[in-house]
Amino acid sequence: MSKGTKQRTAAKRIVEQQKAAEKRRTVTIWTTVAVVAALVLAGLIGWGVVSSQRSDTASAAVPSGTVDEGTAFAVGGGPVMVDVYEDFMCPICNEFEKQSGATLQQLISANKVTVRYHPIAILDDKSNGTKYSTRAAGAAAAAAEGGKFQQYHQALFDNQPAEGSDGLDNAKLVELGTSAGLGDAFATAVNDGKYDGWAGKVTDEASKRGVTGTPTVLVNGKQLRNPTPDALTSAVG
Amino acid sequence: MTETAQRVAAWPWIxxxxxLGLAAVWLIAGGLKVGDLAASGRAVNAYRLMPFEAAQVVGAVQPLVEIALGLLLLIGLSVRLTAVLSALLLVVFIAGIVSAWARGLQIDCGCFSKGGDLGAGQSPAYGWEVTRDVGFLALAGLxxxxxxxxFSLDGLLMRGRDE
Incomplete structure:
Protein backbone atom coordinates (compact mmCIF):
# COMPACT_ATOMS: atom_id res chain seq x y z
CA MET A 1 0.00 0.00 0.00
CA SER A 2 1.38 3.41 -0.88
CA LYS A 3 1.76 6.09 1.73
CA GLY A 4 -0.97 8.17 0.06
CA THR A 5 -3.53 5.35 0.16
CA LYS A 6 -2.77 4.73 3.82
CA GLN A 7 -3.39 8.37 4.67
CA ARG A 8 -6.62 8.44 2.70
CA THR A 9 -7.87 5.33 4.50
CA ALA A 10 -7.00 6.83 7.87
CA ALA A 11 -8.74 10.08 7.01
CA LYS A 12 -11.81 8.19 5.85
CA ARG A 13 -11.94 6.26 9.10
CA ILE A 14 -11.79 9.44 11.17
CA VAL A 15 -14.62 10.97 9.16
CA GLU A 16 -16.71 7.84 9.65
CA GLN A 17 -16.05 7.80 13.37
CA GLN A 18 -17.08 11.45 13.61
CA LYS A 19 -20.23 10.77 11.66
CA ALA A 20 -21.07 7.82 13.92
CA ALA A 21 -20.43 9.91 17.03
CA GLU A 22 -22.65 12.64 15.68
CA LYS A 23 -25.41 10.15 14.95
CA ARG A 24 -25.15 8.79 18.48
CA ARG A 25 -25.44 12.28 19.86
CA THR A 26 -28.51 13.06 17.75
CA VAL A 27 -30.18 9.80 18.71
CA THR A 28 -29.40 10.37 22.40
CA ILE A 29 -30.83 13.88 22.32
CA TRP A 30 -34.05 12.83 20.63
CA THR A 31 -34.60 9.72 22.73
CA THR A 32 -34.07 11.84 25.86
CA VAL A 33 -36.61 14.34 24.60
CA ALA A 34 -39.03 11.49 23.86
CA VAL A 35 -38.61 10.02 27.38
CA VAL A 36 -39.13 13.37 29.10
CA ALA A 37 -42.16 14.09 26.92
CA ALA A 38 -43.69 10.69 27.72
CA LEU A 39 -43.23 11.18 31.46
CA VAL A 40 -44.58 14.74 31.40
CA LEU A 41 -47.60 13.52 29.46
CA ALA A 42 -48.19 10.76 32.02
CA GLY A 43 -47.96 13.33 34.82
CA LEU A 44 -50.38 15.68 33.09
CA ILE A 45 -52.95 12.91 32.68
CA GLY A 46 -52.70 12.19 36.42
CA TRP A 47 -53.09 15.87 37.20
CA GLY A 48 -56.12 16.09 34.93
CA VAL A 49 -57.76 13.18 36.74
CA VAL A 50 -57.18 14.78 40.14
CA SER A 51 -58.60 18.10 38.96
CA SER A 52 -61.75 16.50 37.64
CA GLN A 53 -62.17 14.46 40.84
CA ARG A 54 -61.78 17.64 42.88
CA SER A 55 -64.38 19.53 40.93
CA ASP A 56 -66.71 16.52 41.23
CA THR A 57 -66.45 16.38 45.02
CA ALA A 58 -66.59 20.18 45.31
CA SER A 59 -69.88 20.33 43.41
CA ALA A 60 -71.34 17.21 45.05
CA ALA A 61 -74.83 17.48 46.51
CA VAL A 62 -74.76 17.26 50.32
CA PRO A 63 -77.69 15.43 51.93
CA SER A 64 -79.67 17.27 54.58
CA GLY A 65 -79.21 16.48 58.25
CA THR A 66 -75.46 15.94 58.22
CA VAL A 67 -73.17 16.87 61.08
CA ASP A 68 -69.39 17.28 61.47
CA GLU A 69 -68.81 19.51 58.44
CA GLY A 70 -71.28 17.57 56.35
CA THR A 71 -69.45 14.27 56.71
CA ALA A 72 -71.58 12.24 59.10
CA PHE A 73 -75.04 11.35 60.39
CA ALA A 74 -75.58 11.54 64.12
CA VAL A 75 -77.55 9.02 66.13
CA GLY A 76 -78.39 9.73 69.77
CA GLY A 77 -77.83 12.86 71.84
CA GLY A 78 -75.44 11.92 74.62
CA PRO A 79 -72.46 14.01 75.69
CA VAL A 80 -69.69 11.59 74.64
CA MET A 81 -68.89 11.77 70.95
CA VAL A 82 -68.24 8.46 69.18
CA ASP A 83 -67.10 8.64 65.55
CA VAL A 84 -67.43 5.52 63.42
CA TYR A 85 -65.87 5.36 59.95
CA GLU A 86 -67.19 2.40 57.99
CA ASP A 87 -67.22 1.05 54.46
CA PHE A 88 -70.31 -1.04 53.72
CA MET A 89 -68.15 -3.51 51.78
CA CYS A 90 -65.74 -4.04 54.68
CA PRO A 91 -66.11 -7.43 56.42
CA ILE A 92 -64.33 -6.26 59.58
CA CYS A 93 -66.87 -3.42 59.82
CA ASN A 94 -69.60 -6.02 59.71
CA GLU A 95 -67.85 -7.95 62.48
CA PHE A 96 -67.60 -4.74 64.48
CA GLU A 97 -71.32 -4.11 64.01
CA LYS A 98 -72.20 -7.66 65.08
CA GLN A 99 -69.86 -7.54 68.05
CA SER A 100 -70.31 -3.99 69.29
CA GLY A 101 -73.44 -2.67 67.57
CA ALA A 102 -75.71 -3.65 70.48
CA THR A 103 -73.38 -1.97 72.97
CA LEU A 104 -73.43 1.24 70.94
CA GLN A 105 -77.21 1.03 70.81
CA GLN A 106 -77.41 0.67 74.61
CA LEU A 107 -75.09 3.64 75.08
CA ILE A 108 -77.29 5.66 72.71
CA SER A 109 -80.48 4.60 74.51
CA ALA A 110 -78.95 5.45 77.89
CA ASN A 111 -78.25 8.90 76.42
CA LYS A 112 -74.54 8.56 77.11
CA VAL A 113 -73.22 8.96 73.59
CA THR A 114 -73.82 10.56 70.23
CA VAL A 115 -72.61 8.28 67.47
CA ARG A 116 -71.51 9.99 64.27
CA TYR A 117 -71.49 7.54 61.38
CA HIS A 118 -69.16 8.43 58.50
CA PRO A 119 -69.96 6.17 55.54
CA ILE A 120 -66.73 6.15 53.51
CA ALA A 121 -65.78 4.35 50.31
CA ILE A 122 -62.27 2.94 50.33
CA LEU A 123 -63.05 -0.49 48.88
CA ASP A 124 -64.44 0.54 45.50
CA ASP A 125 -61.94 -1.71 43.77
CA LYS A 126 -63.39 -4.78 45.51
CA SER A 127 -66.66 -4.89 43.55
CA ASN A 128 -65.64 -5.61 39.94
CA GLY A 129 -65.95 -1.99 38.89
CA THR A 130 -69.50 -1.43 40.18
CA LYS A 131 -68.15 0.83 42.97
CA TYR A 132 -70.40 -0.74 45.56
CA SER A 133 -68.77 1.12 48.46
CA THR A 134 -69.63 4.46 46.89
CA ARG A 135 -73.14 3.42 45.85
CA ALA A 136 -73.91 2.00 49.29
CA ALA A 137 -72.61 5.11 51.06
CA GLY A 138 -74.66 7.29 48.70
CA ALA A 139 -77.75 5.17 49.35
CA ALA A 140 -77.21 5.48 53.10
CA ALA A 141 -77.16 9.27 52.68
CA ALA A 142 -80.44 9.09 50.77
CA ALA A 143 -81.90 6.91 53.55
CA ALA A 144 -80.75 9.47 56.13
CA GLU A 145 -82.62 12.15 54.25
CA GLY A 146 -85.70 9.96 54.49
CA GLY A 147 -85.15 9.66 58.24
CA LYS A 148 -84.15 5.98 58.17
CA PHE A 149 -80.37 6.06 58.44
CA GLN A 150 -80.04 3.64 61.32
CA GLN A 151 -82.39 1.04 59.88
CA TYR A 152 -80.80 1.24 56.46
CA HIS A 153 -77.28 1.11 57.90
CA GLN A 154 -78.29 -2.08 59.69
CA ALA A 155 -79.90 -3.53 56.55
CA LEU A 156 -76.74 -2.92 54.50
CA PHE A 157 -74.62 -4.82 56.99
CA ASP A 158 -77.20 -7.60 57.33
CA ASN A 159 -77.12 -8.02 53.54
CA GLN A 160 -73.42 -7.36 53.06
CA PRO A 161 -72.10 -8.76 49.77
CA ALA A 162 -68.79 -10.63 49.70
CA GLU A 163 -65.63 -8.69 48.96
CA GLY A 164 -64.72 -9.20 45.32
CA SER A 165 -68.33 -9.75 44.19
CA ASP A 166 -70.33 -7.21 42.16
CA GLY A 167 -71.96 -6.00 45.36
CA LEU A 168 -75.70 -5.36 45.63
CA ASP A 169 -77.17 -3.77 42.52
CA ASN A 170 -79.19 -0.57 42.69
CA ALA A 171 -82.48 -2.48 42.52
CA LYS A 172 -81.52 -4.40 45.66
CA LEU A 173 -80.37 -1.20 47.38
CA VAL A 174 -83.77 0.33 46.63
CA GLU A 175 -85.57 -2.82 47.79
CA LEU A 176 -83.80 -2.70 51.17
CA GLY A 177 -84.88 0.93 51.50
CA THR A 178 -88.47 0.16 50.59
CA SER A 179 -88.52 -2.56 53.28
CA ALA A 180 -87.31 0.05 55.77
CA GLY A 181 -90.20 2.30 54.75
CA LEU A 182 -88.46 4.64 52.35
CA GLY A 183 -90.31 6.03 49.35
CA ASP A 184 -89.85 7.21 45.77
CA ALA A 185 -87.46 10.05 46.58
CA PHE A 186 -85.08 7.47 48.03
CA ALA A 187 -85.37 5.21 44.98
CA THR A 188 -84.69 8.10 42.61
CA ALA A 189 -81.67 9.24 44.62
CA VAL A 190 -80.19 5.73 44.58
CA ASN A 191 -80.79 5.19 40.88
CA ASP A 192 -79.39 8.62 39.97
CA GLY A 193 -76.39 8.17 42.26
CA LYS A 194 -77.42 11.51 43.76
CA TYR A 195 -75.08 11.29 46.77
CA ASP A 196 -72.23 9.26 45.24
CA GLY A 197 -70.17 12.44 44.90
CA TRP A 198 -70.81 13.18 48.56
CA ALA A 199 -69.44 9.73 49.45
CA GLY A 200 -66.19 10.70 47.70
CA LYS A 201 -66.10 13.93 49.66
CA VAL A 202 -66.56 12.14 52.99
CA THR A 203 -63.83 9.67 52.03
CA ASP A 204 -61.39 12.47 51.16
CA GLU A 205 -62.19 14.30 54.39
CA ALA A 206 -61.62 11.10 56.39
CA SER A 207 -58.27 10.53 54.68
CA LYS A 208 -57.33 14.13 55.46
CA ARG A 209 -58.01 13.38 59.12
CA GLY A 210 -55.72 10.36 58.98
CA VAL A 211 -58.37 7.68 58.68
CA THR A 212 -56.92 5.09 56.32
CA GLY A 213 -58.70 1.90 57.28
CA THR A 214 -62.14 0.74 58.35
CA PRO A 215 -63.61 0.44 60.85
CA THR A 216 -62.01 3.41 62.57
CA VAL A 217 -63.67 4.21 65.88
CA LEU A 218 -62.91 7.31 67.92
CA VAL A 219 -64.26 8.15 71.37
CA ASN A 220 -64.08 11.87 72.05
CA GLY A 221 -61.53 12.16 69.25
CA LYS A 222 -59.28 9.42 70.53
CA GLN A 223 -58.93 6.30 68.39
CA LEU A 224 -59.89 2.95 69.89
CA ARG A 225 -57.52 0.44 68.34
CA ASN A 226 -59.64 -2.55 69.21
CA PRO A 227 -63.26 -1.41 69.61
CA THR A 228 -64.72 -4.34 71.55
CA PRO A 229 -67.87 -3.81 73.65
CA ASP A 230 -65.73 -3.64 76.82
CA ALA A 231 -63.28 -1.18 75.31
CA LEU A 232 -66.14 1.02 74.13
CA THR A 233 -67.92 0.96 77.49
CA SER A 234 -64.81 1.81 79.45
CA ALA A 235 -63.71 4.52 77.00
CA VAL A 236 -67.13 6.16 77.26
CA GLY A 237 -66.92 5.91 81.05
CA MET B 1 -13.77 -16.42 20.92
CA THR B 2 -11.70 -15.70 24.01
CA GLU B 3 -13.17 -15.97 27.46
CA THR B 4 -13.18 -12.18 27.90
CA ALA B 5 -14.93 -11.69 24.59
CA GLN B 6 -17.55 -14.22 25.61
CA ARG B 7 -18.12 -12.43 28.86
CA VAL B 8 -18.52 -9.14 27.01
CA ALA B 9 -20.99 -10.72 24.61
CA ALA B 10 -23.08 -12.02 27.53
CA TRP B 11 -23.72 -8.58 29.05
CA PRO B 12 -26.31 -7.35 26.56
CA TRP B 13 -28.31 -10.48 27.28
CA ILE B 14 -28.08 -10.09 31.03
CA LEU B 20 -37.63 -6.56 30.78
CA GLY B 21 -37.81 -7.49 34.46
CA LEU B 22 -37.83 -3.86 35.54
CA ALA B 23 -40.39 -3.06 32.83
CA ALA B 24 -42.65 -5.77 34.26
CA VAL B 25 -42.22 -4.38 37.80
CA TRP B 26 -43.34 -0.89 36.74
CA LEU B 27 -46.18 -2.08 34.54
CA ILE B 28 -47.59 -4.30 37.29
CA ALA B 29 -47.08 -1.71 40.04
CA GLY B 30 -48.70 1.04 37.97
CA GLY B 31 -51.39 -1.19 36.47
CA LEU B 32 -52.66 -2.32 39.87
CA LYS B 33 -53.11 1.28 41.02
CA VAL B 34 -54.23 3.11 37.91
CA GLY B 35 -57.84 1.90 38.16
CA ASP B 36 -58.50 3.98 41.27
CA LEU B 37 -56.27 7.03 41.42
CA ALA B 38 -58.21 8.47 44.37
CA ALA B 39 -57.29 5.35 46.37
CA SER B 40 -53.68 5.73 45.26
CA GLY B 41 -53.72 9.29 46.62
CA ARG B 42 -55.06 8.02 49.95
CA ALA B 43 -52.26 5.42 50.06
CA VAL B 44 -49.69 8.20 49.65
CA ASN B 45 -51.51 10.21 52.32
CA ALA B 46 -51.25 7.22 54.69
CA TYR B 47 -47.49 7.83 54.86
CA ARG B 48 -48.29 11.20 56.50
CA LEU B 49 -45.38 12.87 54.74
CA MET B 50 -47.26 15.67 52.98
CA PRO B 51 -50.58 17.52 53.07
CA PHE B 52 -53.57 15.63 51.72
CA GLU B 53 -53.86 17.84 48.64
CA ALA B 54 -50.24 17.13 47.66
CA ALA B 55 -50.64 13.40 48.37
CA GLN B 56 -53.69 13.35 46.07
CA VAL B 57 -51.62 14.71 43.20
CA VAL B 58 -48.61 12.47 43.88
CA GLY B 59 -50.90 9.46 44.18
CA ALA B 60 -52.57 10.18 40.86
CA VAL B 61 -49.39 10.97 38.95
CA GLN B 62 -47.32 8.09 40.32
CA PRO B 63 -49.11 5.08 38.72
CA LEU B 64 -49.11 6.81 35.33
CA VAL B 65 -45.40 7.61 35.56
CA GLU B 66 -44.77 3.99 36.58
CA ILE B 67 -46.64 2.74 33.53
CA ALA B 68 -44.80 5.19 31.26
CA LEU B 69 -41.44 4.04 32.64
CA GLY B 70 -42.51 0.42 32.18
CA LEU B 71 -43.45 1.00 28.55
CA LEU B 72 -40.24 2.91 27.82
CA LEU B 73 -38.17 0.09 29.31
CA LEU B 74 -40.21 -2.48 27.42
CA ILE B 75 -39.44 -0.90 24.05
CA GLY B 76 -35.93 -0.03 25.21
CA LEU B 77 -35.92 3.68 24.54
CA SER B 78 -33.10 5.61 26.19
CA VAL B 79 -32.42 2.74 28.57
CA ARG B 80 -29.74 4.49 30.62
CA LEU B 81 -31.96 7.51 31.30
CA THR B 82 -35.05 5.42 32.14
CA ALA B 83 -32.89 3.25 34.41
CA VAL B 84 -31.56 6.35 36.22
CA LEU B 85 -35.11 7.65 36.69
CA SER B 86 -36.26 4.21 37.89
CA ALA B 87 -33.44 4.13 40.41
CA LEU B 88 -34.30 7.62 41.71
CA LEU B 89 -37.96 6.67 42.08
CA LEU B 90 -37.05 3.45 43.92
CA VAL B 91 -34.78 5.36 46.30
CA VAL B 92 -37.69 7.67 47.10
CA PHE B 93 -39.99 4.68 47.70
CA ILE B 94 -37.47 2.95 49.93
CA ALA B 95 -36.98 6.16 51.91
CA GLY B 96 -40.76 6.43 52.31
CA ILE B 97 -41.10 2.87 53.62
CA VAL B 98 -38.15 3.27 55.97
CA SER B 99 -39.62 6.50 57.33
CA ALA B 100 -43.01 4.82 57.90
CA TRP B 101 -41.17 1.98 59.63
CA ALA B 102 -39.14 4.35 61.79
CA ARG B 103 -42.26 6.25 62.84
CA GLY B 104 -44.03 2.99 63.67
CA LEU B 105 -46.93 3.57 61.26
CA GLN B 106 -49.13 0.52 60.70
CA ILE B 107 -49.57 0.77 56.95
CA ASP B 108 -49.40 -1.32 53.82
CA CYS B 109 -46.75 0.27 51.59
CA GLY B 110 -49.16 0.53 48.66
CA CYS B 111 -46.39 -0.65 46.37
CA PHE B 112 -48.42 -3.19 44.47
CA SER B 113 -51.81 -2.32 45.87
CA LYS B 114 -53.76 0.67 47.01
CA GLY B 115 -52.24 0.54 50.47
CA GLY B 116 -53.72 2.14 53.53
CA ASP B 117 -53.83 1.14 57.17
CA LEU B 118 -53.56 -2.46 58.19
CA GLY B 119 -56.37 -4.02 60.19
CA ALA B 120 -55.96 -5.26 63.74
CA GLY B 121 -53.87 -8.41 63.84
CA GLN B 122 -52.05 -7.61 60.57
CA SER B 123 -48.44 -6.59 60.87
CA PRO B 124 -46.56 -4.52 58.33
CA ALA B 125 -44.00 -6.26 56.13
CA TYR B 126 -41.55 -3.36 55.95
CA GLY B 127 -38.42 -5.54 55.96
CA TRP B 128 -39.63 -7.59 53.02
CA GLU B 129 -40.87 -4.50 51.17
CA VAL B 130 -37.52 -2.77 51.51
CA THR B 131 -35.59 -5.90 50.48
CA ARG B 132 -37.76 -6.27 47.41
CA ASP B 133 -37.30 -2.64 46.40
CA VAL B 134 -33.54 -2.92 46.90
CA GLY B 135 -33.63 -5.89 44.49
CA PHE B 136 -35.43 -3.73 41.92
CA LEU B 137 -32.88 -0.99 42.57
CA ALA B 138 -30.13 -3.49 41.73
CA LEU B 139 -31.81 -4.19 38.38
CA ALA B 140 -31.92 -0.47 37.65
CA GLY B 141 -28.30 -0.08 38.74
CA LEU B 142 -27.20 -2.83 36.38
CA PHE B 151 -34.32 -6.09 21.13
CA SER B 152 -34.26 -2.43 22.07
CA LEU B 153 -35.30 0.68 20.20
CA ASP B 154 -31.95 2.16 21.22
CA GLY B 155 -30.17 -0.61 19.32
CA LEU B 156 -32.38 -0.08 16.30
CA LEU B 157 -31.78 3.67 16.24
CA MET B 158 -28.05 3.32 16.84
CA ARG B 159 -27.65 0.64 14.17
CA GLY B 160 -24.61 1.19 12.07
CA ARG B 161 -22.36 1.74 15.03
CA ASP B 162 -20.15 -1.26 15.58
CA GLU B 163 -21.62 -3.34 18.37
Missing part, protein backbone atom coordinates in the same frame (compact mmCIF):
# COMPACT_ATOMS: atom_id res chain seq x y z
CA UNK B 15 -29.06 -6.43 30.66
CA UNK B 16 -31.98 -7.41 28.44
CA UNK B 17 -33.35 -9.67 31.17
CA UNK B 18 -32.91 -6.86 33.72
CA UNK B 19 -34.61 -4.36 31.41
CA UNK B 143 -28.95 -1.04 33.52
CA UNK B 144 -27.35 2.29 34.35
CA UNK B 145 -23.98 0.56 34.27
CA UNK B 146 -24.61 -1.61 31.18
CA UNK B 147 -27.51 -0.05 29.25
CA UNK B 148 -26.86 -1.86 25.99
CA UNK B 149 -29.53 -4.54 25.50
CA UNK B 150 -30.95 -6.75 22.78
Missing amino acids: STVAR LVWRPRTR
